[in-house]
Amino acid sequence: MNMTIKHHLTDPLLMAYAAGNLPEAFGLVVATHVSMCDECRARLASFEAVGGAVLEETDTCEMAEDSFAATMKRISDVPEEERITAPATTAEDALLPKPLREYVGGDIDAVEWKSVGGRVRQAILPTSKDASVRLLYIPAGVAVPDHGHRGTELTLVLQGAFEDEADVFGPGDVEVANEELEHTPVAAPGHDCICLAATDAPLRFSGLIPRLAQPFLGI
Amino acid sequence: MTEKDTVDTRWSEMVARVKTERDETAFAELFAHFAPRVKAFLMKSGADPALAEECAQDVMATLWHKAHLFDPERASVATWVFTIARNRRIDALRKNRRPEPEDLTWGPEHEPEQDEAIALQQESEKLGTALAALPEKQRMLIQRAYFGDMSHSEIAEETGLPLGTIKSRIRLALDRLRHEMK
Numbered sequence: 001m002n003m004t005i006k007h008h009l010t011d012p013l014l015m016a017y018a019a020g021n022l023p024e025a026f027g028l029v030v031a032t033h034v035s036m037c038d039e040c041r042a043r044l045a046s047f048e049a050v051g052g053a054v055l056e057e058t059d060t061c062e063m064a065e066d067s068f069a070a071t072m073k074r075i076s077d078v079p080e081e082e083r084i085t086a087p088a089t090t091a092e093d094a095l096l097p098k099p100l101r102e103y104v105g106g107d108i109d110a111v112e113w114k115s116v117g118g119r120v121r122q123a124i125l126p127t128s129k130d131a132s133v134r135l136l137y138i139p140a141g142v143a144v145p146d147h148g149h150r151g152t153e154l155t156l157v158l159q160g161a162f163e164d165e166a167d168v169f170g171p172g173d174v175e176v177a178n179e180e181l182e183h184t185p186v187a188a189p190g191h192d193c194i195c196l197a198a199t200d201a202p203l204r205f206s207g208l209i210p211r212l213a214q215p216f217l218g219i
Numbered sequence: 220m221t222e223k224d225t226v227d228t229r230w231s232e233m234v235a236r237v238k239t240e241r242d243e244t245a246f247a248e249l250f251a252h253f254a255p256r257v258k259a260f261l262m263k264s265g266a267d268p269a270l271a272e273e274c275a276q277d278v279m280a281t282l283w284h285k286a287h288l289f290d291p292e293r294a295s296v297a298t299w300v301f302t303i304a305r306n307r308r309i310d311a312l313r314k315n316r317r318p319e320p321e322d323l324t325w326g327p328e329h330e331p332e333q334d335e336a337i338a339l340q341q342e343s344e345k346l347g348t349a350l351a352a353l354p355e356k357q358r359m360l361i362q363r364a365y366f367g368d369m370s371h372s373e374i375a376e377e378t379g380l381p382l383g384t385i386k387s388r389i390r391l392a393l394d395r396l397r398h399e400m401k
Contacts, residue, residue: 019365020305020317028318035321038393044320045293046385051305052298053347054365060255061262064272068250072243074280098321128315 005037007173011047013154014040018047023131025198028103029154029174032196035097036172095159100196103127104135108194111135120144133198138162138187151201153177155185160193162186227340230296231289238286246283249296254279257304263366264308274311278304290325291336292392295343301365308367323396335395339388349381 009030016022017030034041064070094101095108103125104110113121113135121137131151138144140160154176155162161170164183169175177183187193233249236242257278261271281303289299309317350358 015364018305019367020309021364021367024315024318031318031320038390038397041320041323042386042390042393043382045389046382048294048302049298049343049346049385050350050361050380050382051301051365052295052343053350054362055253055256055260055301055304056297056347057351058256058259058263058362061259061271063254063258063275067254067272067276068247071250071254071276071279074276075283078280078284099318103318128313 004170005039005172007167007169007175008037009033009040009043009174010176011043013176014044015047015050018044018051023198023200024127025125025131025133026152026154026200028099028125028127028133029156029196029198031099032097032158033156033172033174035099095194100158113137118142131198131200133196136193136195136197138185138193138195140187140192141189143184143186151179151199153197153199156196158194158196160191161188162193162195163188225337225340225344227295227297227343228291228337231291231336231340234282234286234289234291234296234299237283238289246279249282250279253282253297253300257300260301260304260366261308261311263362265312265367266308270311274304274307278307281307290392291331292339292395293389295340297347298343312367323393325396332395335388335392339385339392342384342388346381346385353380 013022013026013030017027022030030044034044096104101107104123111123113123116122119139119142122134124132124134127133135158136144138160144162154174155169156174157169157171159171161168162185163169164175164185166175166181166183168188230249230252233242233245236245237249254275258271258275261274262268266274278300282300285303289296294302306317309315350361353361
């Protein structure tokens with residue numbers, strides 16, 4: 001558990017995740033942050049409780065005539081051995097929280113990095129197309145190219161720290177940026193910075209060259 | 220029924236009976252209450268009647284199979300059923316994977332603490348009452364957000380629902396859990 005997290009998820013993000021309405025890429029950032037942050041885990045549970053209250057209040061809808069029997073049949077159709085869920089294995093020394101490991105297919109050493117120039121590397125993770133998410137590796141002291149946003153961008157720090165015009169972000173911190181923010185994140189000295197960044201719009205770099213390169217970078 | 224008993228604690232006793240005794244009578248009661256709500260929830264989320272029926276049956280079968288994972292200190296049965304139905308909806312309607320947070324599970328020996336569980340169930344009922352008491356417009360907004368036909372909003376900030384009490388209750392359970400896992 002990380003007690004030093006200062007930058008948390010917003011209520012609308014937690015509520016949309018609780019309701020099941022976030023694009024998969026954003027959902028991955030939320031699930032990863034919640035895995036690291038008890039504060040947001042508790043807030044998420046309270047938004048899920050609202051979902052429970054909504055369900056309880058919903059008008060009912062008549063079930064098919066044989067519905068109960070059909071459900072009992074569904075139950076008995078599942079072989080006994082498949083009913084027991086495997087115990088959750090927590091890899092204590094893993095850098096990446098479990099939801100992220102499931103998308104990477106392993107811990108940080110399994111990530112297939114690709115250079116994006118300026119010694120910055122990235123790995124785009126497979127999600128549905130309504131938003132995209134990638135791991136970013138920024139060597140200590142190196143800046144990510146200046147870019148603004150057309151949509152929402154979530155950046156979660158997994159290791160090291162980055163600073164931008166807004167603040168300093170350390171492990172577990174998440175920055176929620178919108179279109180107004182034109183920022184230059186710089187990895188803090190000392191430690192290389194690894195973050196998970198999701199966006200619902202292609203990033204727009206300020207310089208001409210990066211803009212031309214954008215379709216090839218897939219960001 | 221003692222004063223402490225609430226409708227929600229009764230549901231959680233039913234789930235416990237499904238878990239320990241595979242009690243079909245208890246399951247039938249849960250089914251009669253929750254299946255028609257899950258079906259309605261899925262139809263409001265855009266499923267046609269046949270798909271909603273199939274998914275509702277699935278959700279109830281999942282309740283049976285995963286009864287041992289229900290934790291009355293952290294959620295009411297309605298909340299737990301909601302999360303199962305939500306996940307089934309994402310799977311069936313959006314055909315997406317849903318990234319789930321790393322789970323915190325009690326050790327195998329853990330017995331839920333009655334007082335904590337009852338307090339959580341009571342607060343869930345209070346939340347339900349508060350939701351029902353909201354002005355019509357706000358209540359509709361919240362419902363639409365959870366049915367899935369609103370993707371983004373500042374609803375959360377506007378409602379003034381007593382989320383803090385639920386949150387501190389869950390926070391307490393998490394603290395205890397962390398302590399026990401040490």
